[in-house]
Amino acid sequence: METHTHSPQDSPGRGGDAREPSAQPEFVQLLDADGVRREDPLYDLFVADLGPAELLGLYEDLVVTRRIDTEATALQRQGEIGLWPPLLGQEAAQVGSARVLRRGDFVFTSYREQAVAYCRGVELDQLMAMWRGTALSGWDPFAVGMATPAVIIGAQTLHATGYAMGCQRDGSDAVAVAYFGDGATSQGDVNEAVVLAASFRAPVIFFCQNNQYAISEPVGLQAQRPIAERSPGFGVPSIRVDGNDILAVTAAMRIAVDRARSGGGPTFIEAVTYRLGPHTTSDDPTRYRDEDEVASWRAKDPITRLERLLEREDVLDDAARARVSRAADDAASRVRAGCLALAAPEPMSVFDDVYATANPVLERQRDEYRAYLAMFEGGAR
Numbered sequence: 611m612e613t614h615t616h617s618p619q620d621s622p623g624r625g626g627d628a629r630e631p632s633a634q635p636e637f638v639q640l641l642d643a644d645g646v647r648r649e650d651p652l653y654d655l656f657v658a659d660l661g662p663a664e665l666l667g668l669y670e671d672l673v674v675t676r677r678i679d680t681e682a683t684a685l686q687r688q689g690e691i692g693l694w695p696p697l698l699g700q701e702a703a704q705v706g707s708a709r710v711l712r713r714g715d716f717v718f719t720s721y722r723e724q725a726v727a728y729c730r731g732v733e734l735d736q737l738m739a740m741w742r743g744t745a746l747s748g749w750d751p752f753a754v755g756m757a758t759p760a761v762i763i764g765a766q767t768l769h770a771t772g773y774a775m776g777c778q779r780d781g782s783d784a785v786a787v788a789y790f791g792d793g794a795t796s797q798g799d800v801n802e803a804v805v806l807a808a809s810f811r812a813p814v815i816f817f818c819q820n821n822q823y824a825i826s827e828p829v830g831l832q833a834q835r836p837i838a839e840r841s842p843g844f845g846v847p848s849i850r851v852d853g854n855d856i857l858a859v860t861a862a863m864r865i866a867v868d869r870a871r872s873g874g875g876p877t878f879i880e881a882v883t884y885r886l887g888p889h890t891t892s893d894d895p896t897r898y899r900d901e902d903e904v905a906s907w908r909a910k911d912p913i914t915r916l917e918r919l920l921e922r923e924d925v926l927d928d929a930a931r932a933r934v935s936r937a938a939d940d941a942a943s944r945v946r947a948g949c950l951a952l953a954a955p956e957p958m959s960v961f962d963d964v965y966a967t968a969n970p971v972l973e974r975q976r977d978e979y980r981a982y983l984a985m986f987e988g989g990a991r
Contacts, residue, residue: 636850637882638850638861638862639851639852639855639858640654640855640857640858641852641916641919642915643910643911643915645918645919645921646918650861653858653865654861656860656861656862656865657860657861657864660857665916665919666920666925666926668709669913669916669917669920670933670937671701671709672912672913673913673934674934675701675724675725676698677938677939678724679698679724680698680942682724682738682949683887685738690742691742691743691949692743693891694741695721695890697724697725697885698885699885699886699911699912700821700853701912702856702883702913703883703912704724704725704726704819705729705856706856706857706858706863707726707789707817707859707881708729709729710864711755711785711787713755715784715787715867716751716755716757716777716784716787717755717756718766718769718773720761720789720791720794721759722791722819723759724737726756727754730754730756731754732748732749732754733749734941735949736748736749737749737945738945738949738952742952743954744954744955745952763790763793763799764795764797764803766789766790767790767804767816770787770803771786771806773786773814774786774876775810778811778812784813785813785815785870786813789817790816790817790819791818791819791824792820793823793827793829793832795832796824803816804840804876805844807846807875807876808845808846808875808876809845812876813871815863815876815877816877817863818838819881821853821883822884822885823885823898823899825889825893826889826897828899836850836880837850838850838878841878846876846877847877848878848879849862849866849877849878849879851881851882852881854882854910854911854915859881862879862881883912886907958976958980960979961976
């Protein structure tokens, strides 16, 4: 099928500057900030099967992943993990896209996609291992169809494109997805990946979470036009959606996945959302944005708007609320218990998975580190 690409309208100012949220160009929206359904003749077709049970399931995912995030932030503040990149406010973009995928698809992310990891089936203690410093990665990528986080900005887009080309050559209908932020779109890797994917019609989806800030720099500083306008220049159709609207995200992702599976090639999705918390727990966002801006985006909260829809349709009753609350509390308990139970690795194990086979350089480094550790035996520090 041919993917509908949404052409954003011109906007005043710098095109998507986070300091002027009211100046944001138009995007696909099926559920507004008040939880009111908005009709769209194309995109409605791709969420027509989402009944009360499915919507409640998505709502639970949103609530649970937010609870996981807040618990992890608390663990960092209590000194139990070294760092945490909060996803607060971006739950709909991640859950809505991840729940579209099959088990045989493969996901490549940056370091903020904990909700994607949850949807892919990553165990909660494995989610915490890298941040507690007990593992170099955390989980087996092939067991869940998701690579471990890429901290090098944008590198995962090339990994996803290469994997998608491999699926293409194997005759598989699996797709690859690359998740990245607005800041990554200025990296060469991202642009090279889009060019390569277009050239070979690779079955890959480029999913940009435009959360308005590349650490402390607003998106308008590096993107004078909406980010979704870039990829068509490379021959890749794009869709710009309200990233806080889980219905719009789901519809856009289904369109992109259908295109990829049917041999139509890549799609670029820009999900316009907002990072309500800090870039990481070592960041102080009050230094570069004001509370009025944050408040304006809090009013567009992805969980609140779905909650209002469910309330309006008499789907979210007291029993459903209690069940979702229990699920969230259980997840938070498992995050904390799993994190605290992670055992510190043996110091020499840092060399175990560097290379598949030993080599002289690695062996020399191993010997030097062993001699260094021996200096502290007998209680010396």
